Amino acid sequence: MTKFDVLTVGNAIVDIIARCEEDFLVDNTITKGAMNLIDADRSALLYSRMGPAIEMSGGSAGNTAAGVASFGGKAAYFGKVSNDKLGEIFRHDMNAQGVHFATRPLGGTPPTATSMIFVTPDGERSMNTYLGACVELGPEDVQEDVVAQSRVTYFEGYLWDPPRAKEAIRECARIAHAHGQETSMTLSDSFCVDRYRGEFLDLMRSGTVDIVFANRTEALSLYQTSDFDTALTQLAKDCKLAAVTMSEHGSMILFGDQRYLVEPLKVDNVVDTTGAGDLYAAGFLFGYTNGFELADCGRLGSLAAGLVIQQIGPRMQSPLKQAAQQVGIIL
Template sequence: MADAKYDVLGIGNAIFDVLVKADEAFLEAHGMAKGGMALIDEARAAAIYRDMGPATEMSGGSAANTIVGIASLGARAAYVGKVRDDQIGRMYAHDIRAAGVAFETRPAAGGPATGCSYILVTADGERTMNTYLGAAQDLTPADIDEGEIAAAAITYLEGYLWDPKNAKEAFVKAAAIAHGAGRQVALTLSDAFCVDRYRDEFLDLMRKRTVDLIFANEAELHSLYQTGDFDTALKQLRADAKLGVVTRSEKGCVVASPDGVIAVPAYPIEAIVDTTGAGDLFAAGFLFGVVRNAGHENAGRLGALAAAEVIQHIGARPQVSLKELAKQAGLPV
């Protein structure tokens, strides 16, 4: 993959995160399903924000968090996502570039504000997201630069892109360009509720080989195959996907391919503070391992390490150099 300009290019909903600690009563009072992601309109966003306590604000978005993690590991990373040319949009662009990520998507001059996600973190570290897509839903196929996609060893896509119609078309266009250039395409299923909405379409993407590598957590896997039995779902995944990686929280992860299954343990942590971004950063470590040809087991270990770092503080992006952490752990960087 040495001829690639980028190791990984991510495409996703560019979302600004507003994180706040909350109790179960707050979730109940606002009719929120704990641990999920709900799409909300501007009025509901304003109502939630009004009732929230003091917040931590930072740039986010699932694929963007992954791409920042990849840059932190020392790889060449790029991101495609739509913000509005407003104050939050400018902050967003600054943050992702400051993290060492190439970000060239033209901001929207008008239309909805830059997207925001209001993330309630309960005492157990579980996050509940309420997302106003805003300008993110205006990502269109015209924002996909053929040269950029063809120059990336892996194009990484988030399942949340399946919500806005234009973004879905951008996703399919990018996958076709990547494969036309002999590159790989990876997809994270994003959220069990997202899988509920688009189960058949996601299965189609896997079975038609529109995507080569699938990331899912246990809830997403169970939702995808509508079974509560892990082994049954895993067997289906192996039949449907070229390569599938399933994260299992403290149980680590399994890497599944038609050739077999490799289990990789979770990385030890002191305490869970906030699970926001755990899957995103796991994907960062795993993708880094893939582009470095480190093998599936080492890729899983790199993923576990990156996820362990991010769940021990508030926010979905690393606070220390993941490259240094990996070096200290004796992992290939």
């Protein structure tokens, strides 16, 4: 009997979310739809230029942990914040959502990470992230008992940017596999894939990672092909299990030579795509760690992703467990 369904490991970031027009991105040389890494000065400049904003705890893996908890699952989280106001906000938010989060904070320098997220009228989000305290996450932050008692340990591809985090991830994988548990990763975005393609493929092919999450663009980038079927075929060979999201076309679950096409949740009004992939992973992993069939895991992922894009921000405003019960997925 494990203590946690899912342990997620990621960059602990406080999201600062504001709406903007397309020309704002152009005027401020922001790459649309990507996670742009910035320094403290650039972060301060963008903050001074953004309009009314919402502040909440975020970070890709943090969003996934919160999503698992929202389904009623048992979630834990590793991530580094600083002992400052934003760090307190992050810690409070995670604990309030039922996520076990006990990573020791830094003394105050560098400060807790922030991500300025600009949402354009089409719902697309462009992230500008100052990593701050995130880069200090290292193997000393790995709590062996938590990893050993988590059915799946999941991490974000973004963690491959800060070097010491790689050591932490490899240590998590070693512990998880030694205790008969599984590991999972999300490719995060196509720019991240471009930076670490070889390392990501090695993680998959070596068996360090068992379950992979990607979207269509990331899968194509991973295998440097324009043919989606080719990318899916290769991905199925390179890992035990994969889930590839395809926006309004749903998602594809890959398990050996089996493929499951999962329809998306019907959405009339996309408000903000922030966290869509994170919440898809949350739904899928909640289902997977609780014994659901793979197609139903995909349906839980589609439900969570479809609901989160109809609101501002990546943290659900009402329980996903309740939403699943309403559509008859969880009886």
